[in-house]
Amino acid sequence: MTKKNQLKKIKLGKKGRQTKWAPIWAVLRKHGKGKRVHPSVMTRHRRSWRRTKLKITPRKIRRSHFA
Numbered sequence: 665m666t667k668k669n670q671l672k673k674i675k676l677g678k679k680g681r682q683t684k685w686a687p688i689w690a691v692l693r694k695h696g697k698g699k700r701v702h703p704s705v706m707t708r709h710r711r712s713w714r715r716t717k718l719k720i721t722p723r724k725i726r727r728s729h730f731a
Contacts, residue, residue, distance in 0.1 A: 682709040 685703035695701045 684707075686706035688703060691701055691703050691706055694706065
């Protein structure tokens with residue numbers, strides 16, 4: 665696997681993990697048991713693949729033409 669493809673796979677893997685809300689145990693630890701808070705309050709990156717694109721650029725292809 666080339667270096668460029670490996671970096672793209674790493675970026676896609678990280679973005680794939682950023683599609684869920686914060687875990688409930690983390691919300692309870694931060695806000696306490698008596699406070700009712702939605703996990704989206706703690707979630708910084710919430711992504712939907714249909715709504716927003718990842719903006720990972722495709723690899724550049726060299727133009728092969730005779731000028």
